[in-house]
Amino acid sequence: MNIFKLIEDIKQVDAEALDRLEFASRRSFMSSLGTKLMAAATPVALASVFNKAFAFTPGAIEVLKFALTLEYLEDEFYKAGNAKAGLIPDMYKPVFAQIGKHESQHVAFLESALGAAAPAKPNFDFTAKGTLPDSLNTFDGFVFLSHAFEDTGVRAYKGQAGNLMAAEDKPLLEYALQIHSVEARHAAVARKILGTIRNRPEIKPWITLNEGSPAAVYAGEDNTVQGGVDINGIAGKSKEAVTEAFDEILTKEAVFAIVTPFLA
Amino acid sequence: MLSDGRRVLNNLFTAMNKKNNFMTNSDLRGGQMLTRVNRRYFLRSAGVATTLGVFVLGACKDHDIVPGIDGATVDLGEGDVGILNYAYALEQLEAAFYTEAVAKPYAGMTDMEMRMLTDIRDHEIIHRDFFQAALTPTGMIIPGLALDFSSVDFSSRASVLGTAKVLEDTGVAAYNGAGKLITTPDYLVLAGKIVSVEARHAAAIRDLLMPNTTSFAGDDIVDAQVNGMMFGLDRATPPKQILPAVQPFFKTTLTANASVFQ
Structure with a gap:
């Protein structure tokens, strides 16, 4: 430490x-x-x-490292965005300041947990090698990447919950869940703002089918199989509603594939 | 407990294969009626599912005014089934609340608010019916619960959205606090799939009340502490604290006496 x-x-x-x-x-x-x-x-x-927590399982330590890498990405992104004059309209500044505050807190928390085992903070390229040139240049570009990062974060944490079920890892599981739902709150408001500024009411706080961009972030969100059974049509509700009602996991590999272009 | 879990999943599969027969007509207190019907049904017979649809419709008429067991005490049960019953109870509450809120829109409800509340209603009904389908065949499902919304003024935006905020924040804290009690990995993932949607609801409702402020993930709720400090953590509240907090919304008394809740 x-x-x-x-x-x-x-x-x-x-x-x-x-x-x-x-x-x-x-x-x-x-x-x-x-x-x-x-x-x-x-x-x-x-x-x-x-x-x-040196009694934590090695698998749990890997989860923490994975989570910290994602939090570094988010934290650096909001630090850059929040610091850039003229990028965020005044009316939305409180929202992104709050998100940025939480990401910094998550970084501090995970660094504390990992101590000397904490991975080095990578250098980031928020244009993703030029494919998203406006991430820190226009508010639309910024909100777009914000919602993609937050939705990815929700799926990433969810995908790791099953790796924290050993008895000695239970405290970590609870902390991870507590971060996970905060990322979902962030995602909801980022999506609402994106829908507002693009005048696209179909972009809701929740994820409909696998709609959204980048496609890899939303791949599999149209799943209707829960508990091993296809619940499409349950309660007479639409497939859209059924997919909105359940967020889906992403594997670590899928998350790395999404994140890798942002590593400088 | 693990064998319980596997049994529930197997039973879920069996039940879901019959979904077309019993998962209709459930918007208005249907969950409660269906619970009774399904329990009777599964006790009587495992087959002849095609007749169930008719049976349900008939039963709805018979039991239209009986929303659940009034004044009774219901224990959630043991193990993972107990945790699923706990979630089912909270989803019954949320589904019924939004069903009422959408059926009796408060004065001045905007189109956007109506769309949002309708979406949330549908999500909660889907959650409720999902748990019902998973639990019914175990024979350990809790019944439809009698609800009490006398504290809510459905004609008032502040009352409806204020209640929605409390219910969603409570749901998030409840799922977060129940996670470590779950022993079956598939159930933990299922709870995770649902809790993030509840968190999206909470943020959306909070943003309706205080648009574009910090409220969506405000310091009043993302306030769990570790050794006296805040680290951007939502609450994780154990069932023993959640149940007394939500009890005023239930006429049925809920207890959690099994060891999993201790």
Whole structure:
């Protein structure tokens, strides 16, 4: 665990936490009695939670690394977008600031969990080698990539849940689910904004059939087989509604195929 | 527990093969009526599915005014089946709420709001009927539950959307908190497939109430803490805390006495 790196991360994430950290640090320097207080009140305690996690299964560690790589991608994307003058109209700034805040928090969380095992942050190319030249140039391009990243993130986390079912990994499973549903909240609002600015009401907060672009992000979302059985037609509802009601997983391989063009 | 799980999946397959016969006419409290009908049906006979459609329609007339067991106590049961019953109970609540909200639109409901609430209604009905189909053949399905929406003013936008917000946020926290209790991998994935749709609903409803603010994933709800700090985590709330919170919406008393819930 690199505590200095962790503190840097926390600084970017949570000013209030930084205050607590500084308070606790002062206490610990001023008084030997402060040590226990600091452990209870600062990110060190988080690290200690995950130090037990050296009992996590190797498979779970791989899930964390995979998740962190995706969170790096999202975090860097929103940092760049939120920092670029004139890219995001004022009315939408609170939305993307909130999404960006969460992605930074997810990065800090996963880095803390992995400690020295955390993978290096890759360099990213948000034009995907020139195929999406407007990702950081126009609001449409930015929202388009935002919704694609968020929908990918939802499917990616969902695809890994089954790898976190060992008894010692159960705490990680719960944290992963807690991130997963936040990514889904992000996806819903990014999709709503995309539908609004493109005047395309058929782009809803939920995914209809396998409609959407890039196609690889939505491949298989038209699945109607749940629990091993085709439920198309259930309750007399349309196939559109049935596919909207269930989000689908993506395998790690499918996610890497989507993400790889964004690695510089 | 695993053998329970496999049995449920097998039973699901059997039940779903009959879907054309019993999965119709379920928008208006159909889940509850069908539950009763299906339980009787499966107890009586496993065959002659073609007659079930007629049977259901007849039963709907008979039981039109009986939405569920009033004042009774229902225990969710043990193991993965208990968790699925828990999800089924929450989906019954959501499906019935949106069915009512769409049937009696509040004053000034925009076309966009109507489309959105109708979509969500359909998703919740699909979830409810999916769980019903999965659970019915086990013989351990909970019955249709009597609901209480007396706290909701369906003529008021604020009341309807405010209730929707609470129900969706609660659903997200409930599924997140139930995940680690599930032992059958296929069920965990199924819960994952549903919870992200509930989170999409929650974000959409919140954005209707406070458009283009941080509310869709607000600091008031994405507020789970790890050692006193927030890390962009939604809530994960155990069933023992969810059940008392949602009990006011049920006339049926729900209990979760089995070890899986302890």
